[in-house]
Amino acid sequence: MSRTALPGVAAATLVAALVAATLVAVALRAEAAAQFGPADWAAIRFTVLQAVLSAVLSVGLAIPVARALARRRFPGRRLLITLLGAPFVLPVIVAILGLLAVFGQNGLVNAALAGIGLPGIRIYGLTGVVLAHVFFNLPLAVRLILQGWVGIPAERFRLAASLGFGPSDVARLLERPMLREVVPGALLVVFLLCTTSFAVALTLGGGPRATTIELAIYQAFRFDFDLGRAALLGLAQVALTATAALVALRSAVPAAFGAGLGAPVARWDARTPLLRVQDTILVALAAAFLLTPLLLVVTRGAAGIVTLPASVWLAAGRSVAVALGSTALMLILALSIAAATLRLGRTPARLIEASGYLAVAVSPMVLGTGLFLLLFPVAGPADLALPVTMLVNAVMSLPFALRALVPALAEIERSYGRLASSLDMHGQARLRHLWLPRLRRPLGFAAGLAAALSMGDLGVVALFADPEHATLPLKLYDLMGAYRSDAAAAAAVLLLALSLGAFWIFDRGGRIDADL
Amino acid sequence: MKFQLLAAGLFAATGASAQDAPVVTVYTYDSFVTEWGPGPAIEAAFEAECACELRFVGAGDGAALLARLRLEGERTEADVVLGLDTNLTAAAADTGLFAPHGLDPELDLPVEWEDDIFLPFDWSYFAFVHRNELNPPESFRELAESDVSVLIQDPRSSTPGLGLLLWVEAAYGDEAGAFWSALADNIVTVTAGWSEAYNLFLEGEADMVLSYTTSPAYHAIAEEDDGFAAAAFEEGHYLQIEVGGIVASTDQPELARDFLAFMLSDAAQSVIPTTNWMYPAVVPQDGLPEGFGDLIQPDRALLYPPDEAAAAREAALDEWLLALSR
Structure with a gap:
C-alpha cells in the first residue's frame, strides 16, 4: 500500500467503524433476540419499490434537463442552476408543505382543475412519495449528470464539429460513454437517499401501506423499545445499500475522454431551432416543477422573518457553525478516500469507495441511538450535540462528495498522472499543484452540498440536542409543535436562504473562473 | 432576554454551573x-x-x-x-x-x-379540530359515513396517534376493526407526529385534524381567531x-x-x-383563562387504566394496520 492510500483507508475505516460500532452498540443493548415479521418484510419491499421508482424517474428526467443546461447559454443560467438545487437542501417537512401548496387538496393544481371543471387529483400514496422524492432528488441528479457533461473537454466537441457530427453522433460517441460512467452513480445516490426516507413516506404515503424500513426502526425504538429488532432492521438497510453500491460501482464504465485545456465549451451540434425549442421547454418545465413550491414557501413566510424571536437567530448561528465544521471534515474524508481509490487495486478501491456510501444507508435513528449509547457513559449528550452532528453530517454527505470527486480525480490522473509522476510531483506537491486546482469545481460542489445538507439536517441532532442547543431545523419543528405555523414558515425561509447561500458560496467559489 | 439566551448558549457548552x-x-x-x-x-x-x-x-x-x-x-x-x-x-x-x-x-x-x-x-381530551365553516359530524359513525376528510397521526410514532387508537378501541371494542375500514376513505394521510398533521390542516389539506378539545383555545387566545372548534362526538372522548x-x-x-x-x-x-x-390538573385560584370557557365539554370521558391500555395496544395496532393497509 502506498503512502497516499493510507489516509483514505483510515477515512474509510472510520466511516465503516462508525456504522458498525453503532449497530453493535444497539444490538448489544437488546433484551431479546429478534426476527423479521411479515410487517417487516412488507416494509422492506415498499422501501425498495419506492426507492427504485424514485431513482429511475429522478435520473431519467435529469438526463434531458442536464443536457439542455449543458449545451445552452442564457442570462441567469448560473443562478438557475443554484436555485434548482434548493429542494435538495430543505428540511423535509418544509419541502412537503411547498409541494402540497402546488399538488395538495388545496393546491394550485387542484384549484386550476376545479376552475375548468375537472375532478381534482389526490397525491397521497405511492404517487405522493415518488413525487416528493423526485422533487428532492431531481436537482441532485441534474447536478451530478451536469458535472459529467462539463467534464467532457471542449476540444472533443470542437473535433466533433470539425468532423461534421450531428446531435446523434455527438450522443453516440461523446454523451453516451459519459452517461455510462455517470448514471450508475447518480442512480445509486438517489436510491440510497430514498431507502432511508422516513418523513416523506409517512406524511405523503397516506397510511401504513407506505411503511418504510426507517419507520419500522423508529417504531422498534420508540414504541416497542425492541433494540434487537431495530438493530436487525438497521442491518437489513446496510445490506441493501452495500448490494446496491457494489452493483452500481461495477456497472460504471470509465469514459476516458483524455485531457482538455479547460477551454469554454461551444456546441455546434445543438444549434438547430428544434433542439433550441426542446431544450428551452425542458429547462422551463424543470424550473417550474422545482421552483414553484419553493416560491410558495417563500411568499408564505418572508414577511414573518423580521419578527422571529432571538432564539431562532441563535439557532441559525449554531446551524451555520455546524455546517462549516461538517463541510471541512467531509472534505478531508472525501479527498483521502478519493486519493486512495487511485492507488489501490480494483477490488480494494471499490471496497473503500463503497464504505464511503455506508453512512447514507445506515438508519439515522440507529446511528444516533448507537452513538448515544457509546457516548452516554462518557459525556452529557447535550454537550456533545453539535460535534456529533458535525461528524454525522460530514459522513452523511460523503457519498455525494465521492460521486463528484472520484470520477473527476480518476480523469485527472488518467490525463496528467504520468506527466506529474515524470516531474516527480508526489504527495503535497501533487495535491496542491495538480489535484486541487483541477478539482475546484467538484470540490466546490461537494462542499456546497455538504454545507447545505447539514444546515437543513434534522437527524441525529434531534436525539442529542435539547431546545437550548437547538439548530435551526430543530427550532422550526419546535415552532410547529407550539402551534406557531406563521413563525415556522418564516424560519423555513431563513433556513432556505442560509442553505442556498452556503451552497452558492462554495459552489461559486469552485467555478470562479470556470464556465459552468 | 437576548443576553440571557446568549449567556445560556455560551455557558451550556462548558457545562459549568455558577452556583453550588x-x-x-x-x-x-x-x-x-x-x-x-x-x-x-x-x-x-x-x-x-x-x-x-x-x-x-x-x-x-x-x-x-x-x-x-x-x-x-x-x-x-x-x-x-x-x-x-x-x-x-x-x-x-x-x-x-x-x-x-x-x-x-x-x-x-x-x-x-x-x-x-x-x-x-x-x-385534555383528544378531539377532531375543524374550522367553523365545517358542519362537523357528531360521532365517529357519522364521520365514517360522511365525506369529511381527516388527518391523523401514526400510533407507532406519536402519542396522539396512540390516543386515537385507544379512543376507537374504547368506543367500539370488537367493532373497532370494522370502524377503521369504514374510516379509511376519510383519512387523507397519516403523519409521524402532531406537528405535521396540525400544520397540514392549517394549510387546508383536510377538513379536520386529530388534536385536543383545548386546541381552539390557542387560536382564540394567542391569535384572537375564533374560527376553530373541536367536534363533540357522541361516543365520548378519550382523555x-x-x-x-x-x-x-x-x-x-x-x-x-x-x-x-x-x-x-x-x-x-x-x-x-x-x-x-x-x-x-388543579384549577388555579383565578380560574381558567377566558377562551377555555368556550370549549366543548364531552359528556363521557373515556380512558383505559394504564395496564389495560398497554394490553389493548398491540391487538388494536394490528387491527389498525390491517384495516388501513388494504
Whole structure:
C-alpha cells in the first residue's frame, strides 16, 4: 500500500467503524433476540419499490434537463442552476408543505382543475412519495449528470464539429460513454437517499401501506423499545445499500475522454431551432416543477422573518457553525478516500469507495441511538450535540462528495498522472499543484452540498440536542409543535436562504473562473 | 432576554454551573422546555422557593422521553420525568426506574386518580379540530359515513396517534376493526407526529385534524381567531392525562418530590393553560383563562387504566394496520 492510500483507508475505516460500532452498540443493548415479521418484510419491499421508482424517474428526467443546461447559454443560467438545487437542501417537512401548496387538496393544481371543471387529483400514496422524492432528488441528479457533461473537454466537441457530427453522433460517441460512467452513480445516490426516507413516506404515503424500513426502526425504538429488532432492521438497510453500491460501482464504465485545456465549451451540434425549442421547454418545465413550491414557501413566510424571536437567530448561528465544521471534515474524508481509490487495486478501491456510501444507508435513528449509547457513559449528550452532528453530517454527505470527486480525480490522473509522476510531483506537491486546482469545481460542489445538507439536517441532532442547543431545523419543528405555523414558515425561509447561500458560496467559489 | 439566551448558549457548552446549589434535573418533552412552553416560567417560580437549580432537559416527545430513560437506565441524571401519558405509564412503571411519589393532592380531573408512582400535571381530551365553516359530524359513525376528510397521526410514532387508537378501541371494542375500514376513505394521510398533521390542516389539506378539545383555545387566545372548534362526538372522548414521576435512582429524592408537588401548585398550574394549551390538573385560584370557557365539554370521558391500555395496544395496532393497509 502506498503512502497516499493510507489516509483514505483510515477515512474509510472510520466511516465503516462508525456504522458498525453503532449497530453493535444497539444490538448489544437488546433484551431479546429478534426476527423479521411479515410487517417487516412488507416494509422492506415498499422501501425498495419506492426507492427504485424514485431513482429511475429522478435520473431519467435529469438526463434531458442536464443536457439542455449543458449545451445552452442564457442570462441567469448560473443562478438557475443554484436555485434548482434548493429542494435538495430543505428540511423535509418544509419541502412537503411547498409541494402540497402546488399538488395538495388545496393546491394550485387542484384549484386550476376545479376552475375548468375537472375532478381534482389526490397525491397521497405511492404517487405522493415518488413525487416528493423526485422533487428532492431531481436537482441532485441534474447536478451530478451536469458535472459529467462539463467534464467532457471542449476540444472533443470542437473535433466533433470539425468532423461534421450531428446531435446523434455527438450522443453516440461523446454523451453516451459519459452517461455510462455517470448514471450508475447518480442512480445509486438517489436510491440510497430514498431507502432511508422516513418523513416523506409517512406524511405523503397516506397510511401504513407506505411503511418504510426507517419507520419500522423508529417504531422498534420508540414504541416497542425492541433494540434487537431495530438493530436487525438497521442491518437489513446496510445490506441493501452495500448490494446496491457494489452493483452500481461495477456497472460504471470509465469514459476516458483524455485531457482538455479547460477551454469554454461551444456546441455546434445543438444549434438547430428544434433542439433550441426542446431544450428551452425542458429547462422551463424543470424550473417550474422545482421552483414553484419553493416560491410558495417563500411568499408564505418572508414577511414573518423580521419578527422571529432571538432564539431562532441563535439557532441559525449554531446551524451555520455546524455546517462549516461538517463541510471541512467531509472534505478531508472525501479527498483521502478519493486519493486512495487511485492507488489501490480494483477490488480494494471499490471496497473503500463503497464504505464511503455506508453512512447514507445506515438508519439515522440507529446511528444516533448507537452513538448515544457509546457516548452516554462518557459525556452529557447535550454537550456533545453539535460535534456529533458535525461528524454525522460530514459522513452523511460523503457519498455525494465521492460521486463528484472520484470520477473527476480518476480523469485527472488518467490525463496528467504520468506527466506529474515524470516531474516527480508526489504527495503535497501533487495535491496542491495538480489535484486541487483541477478539482475546484467538484470540490466546490461537494462542499456546497455538504454545507447545505447539514444546515437543513434534522437527524441525529434531534436525539442529542435539547431546545437550548437547538439548530435551526430543530427550532422550526419546535415552532410547529407550539402551534406557531406563521413563525415556522418564516424560519423555513431563513433556513432556505442560509442553505442556498452556503451552497452558492462554495459552489461559486469552485467555478470562479470556470464556465459552468 | 437576548443576553440571557446568549449567556445560556455560551455557558451550556462548558457545562459549568455558577452556583453550588443542588441541581434537580427534569427530563421532559421538547415543547415543554421551549420559550413558548411552560418550562421557563415554571423554572423561575420553582427556583425562587427551592434553593436549588432546576434543569430541564428536552428529549423529543412523550414516547421518546421513555425511550431515552430506558437507554440511560439507572445511570441517568434525571431526577424527575415529566410528560408521559397514561398510555405509557404501564411500560414506564415496568422498567422499575420510577419510585413512588408519596403525595396525596386534591385533583380536578374528570376521572379518579389512583397511582402511587405517577402524578398528573395537566390533561385534555383528544378531539377532531375543524374550522367553523365545517358542519362537523357528531360521532365517529357519522364521520365514517360522511365525506369529511381527516388527518391523523401514526400510533407507532406519536402519542396522539396512540390516543386515537385507544379512543376507537374504547368506543367500539370488537367493532373497532370494522370502524377503521369504514374510516379509511376519510383519512387523507397519516403523519409521524402532531406537528405535521396540525400544520397540514392549517394549510387546508383536510377538513379536520386529530388534536385536543383545548386546541381552539390557542387560536382564540394567542391569535384572537375564533374560527376553530373541536367536534363533540357522541361516543365520548378519550382523555390524555400527562404525568410526572420521580426517578428511583435520583440523588435528590426530597427536591424531586418537592418539584412534583410544586407542579400542582397555583404558580405552576396557572402557567399550564396558555403555554401547554391543556387543562391544569388543579384549577388555579383565578380560574381558567377566558377562551377555555368556550370549549366543548364531552359528556363521557373515556380512558383505559394504564395496564389495560398497554394490553389493548398491540391487538388494536394490528387491527389498525390491517384495516388501513388494504
